[in-house]
Amino acid sequence: MNAKKQSVWKNYRFPIILILSIIVGSIIGIVFGKKATVLKPFGDIFLNLMFTVVTPLVFVTIAGAVGNMVNMKRLGKIISNMFLTFLATGFIAGLIIITVVKVFPPAAGVKLTFEAAKALETVKLSDQIVKTLTVTDFGGLFSRSNMMPLIIFSIFFGLCVSSLGAENNIIAKGLDAMSKVMMKFISIIMLYAPIGLGAYFASLIGEFGPQLLGAYARAMVIYYPLCIIYFFVAFSGYSYFAGGTQCIKTFFKNILEPSITSLATQSSLATLPVNLKATENMGVPKDIREIVLPIGATMHMDGTVISSILKISFLFGIFGQEFSGIGTYVAALAISVMGGVVMSGVPGGGLIGEMLIVNLFGFPAEAFPIIATLGFLVDPAATWINCTGDAVTSMVVTRLVEGKDWMKKSVQTLSYAIKG
Template sequence: MASTATKYSLTTRIFLGMLAGILAGTLLRALFDDSGDFTFRVLGLEISTYTLLVEGIFNIIGKIFIASLQMLVVPLVFVSLVCGTCNLSDPSKLGRLGGKSILLYLLTTALAISLAISFALLVSPGEGINLDTNTSFSTKEAPSLSDVIINMFPTNPINAMAQGNMLQIIVFSVLFGIAMAMSGSAGKRLGDLFEDLNKVVMRLVTILMNLAPYGVFALMAKLFATIGFDTFASLLKYFFLVLFVLLVHAFVSYPILLKVLAGLNPVIMIRKMRDAALFAFSTSSSSATLPVTLETARNKLGVKNTVASFTVPLGATINMDGTAIMQGVATVFIAQVYGVDLSVSDYLMVILTATLASVGTAGVPGVGLIMLAMVLQQVGLPVEGIALIIGVDRLLDMTRTAVNVTGDCTVACIVAKSEGELELDTYNDPNAGAREENIDFDHFDHNK
């Protein structure tokens, strides 16, 4: 018999935790305040109910959950990036095919976060809200772009990991993975070890996300006990803004790239992506959707296996346009809520960091929040600002996963067309791949 925890999906449990937290916080705000609520004495100390719940229990649970997110940033980025890079082991695929794929994935990610920041600055979803927190923070002095590029290369990678310098960790991880791919049997043995480490880290992420409903409850309860509904209105504004940018990227950016770079009819691809996008939406995992995405690219879009088998799995690893959009909007939103003015250099830092971090963002539900913690740290914003958006992030996570797999197939089609590896008859055939696919899902862990 299924346990109580597994009777409801993670999405349902997170939404229930969010709603329960909103209700609890709203009731606390309506019934009590920090000056006139019920008090009781413990060991001679007078403690208020409001303080015990809001500044005590809810605050502790929420901060532990935030700390857990931060704890996973360094190992997740390092292990995921090394695994993704060292898999480029075939020298023939490290040439044009690899270069085109990686360049296009980074290009679409940079375009995605640039759109997100632009729309966020235009709409200003968090403007006018000054949120008081007990967390002291100070913004970093904005470095120049040349300093950012120079500081990407670590003099001591161990020190970079200890300090959480994500740009340096990303560069070192990529170089380390490339070296492993070029080291023959020694690199293969080490690659197997990193694959095992990656599974362990992914299990840590899964454990944390299964505890997310409790963290969400505590964060939302404290949030709504201390703020009014004007902030909730801005949260809705944030939600619909992220959703809007996701749709613009999926139905405008990708079709334009497909038409301009490959001369293909984008309407055909969008129609044929329905099954893969729906599956991605339901699983919130690019990795779990990989067999469906591959079948779509091969049988429906006509991408030959020599290209599809490389570009699509690579995209599931490094193409996280939806996550980048969330990070861009969330960074502007949190900066506006906390009254922090970010400079042009800061926004360039966000674009660069999120683009490079997308390479290390694993295709599992909720991992974008871990990457967001790193992006916020890079521009000196409080990580606690994640509490503002985590309640509605799950539904956005489902949507941005659908955007990610659409981007994977878009890049696969563009690369295949440029290499002469695209079957145009299959691509233009509306009934191609319409037969029931025989996909073996037993070898894929959809709970990741």
């Protein structure tokens, strides 16, 4: 019995410490209110450390995974199945939230008073696509604001490295070594996480806690329970598809730390290092997790799809329009998926996506402060679903690439490694 308790403590010690630090931080925020914002710099230090390391981490993991891959057929299989899974889960999430908001309209009975907003900067869809996929110079690649261009560059760089041959490929081995160095760097930064996340939450609750009440309460009552249900039900289904009941147990055993980090930082990129470690513990092969997770942090956004459609239906209700019709639903799904790519990786950074929603649906400029406030309130849960969705997606892709028995093989490999 004592051995079992020790095993539980060993497996969950760090997540438990993180939860306790966030609880303490939240209590400080509630008790001291806005005075708790004095702790914000301690939280910002943690975020800045994570953001500083995430750009080189994305480059070396993707370029290294592709560069060390001899079998280009396997690479194509990973990427094609990854995008197929991204689209499938995003579509399922979209259908679920559309059904929910039709049954429980988030703006029903809500009457908001607001001041006229300043004129919005026009957002052209074509220009935004170009900015999302490319940068104007090489230096712009190495910024967390330009993750999609960096990912594209890393894939092509890795392909060029791989084309030189894997036999004694110094560059490929160097990228692999650098990937290990960066993960070690992350493990050192995470030692500061309990202090950083506790301080961050104290500041967050202290400054914005009162805004969680009022006109947006109904939307929150709809959104947060839905995210919790989606997390347990949909992700259990995806995990079962990936590898049966054993896969479900493995997923939920290892997903606590990424969940805590994503809720606290509200950033897919800040959670990426923790997610990489968690999926390694889940048994996801190195090449799959180091391709799927960095790309997923930028492109796989089930939580963002859910929150975006909630925002759209909320605005429809606020301005007395009916959220209905196949054309409206398809447009909402398309904008939500695209918005996930545009706004990914930045804490509370959905402003561009929210401008797109306001502009493309023809809402007046006054709609922007409404949707921006709603965006902030739903961002923690959206990021949580995005990040944990990346982890379960990596398991699904592994099943599609390596077959349904991949989990058993992974367990056997791990047991052999321990015995060795």
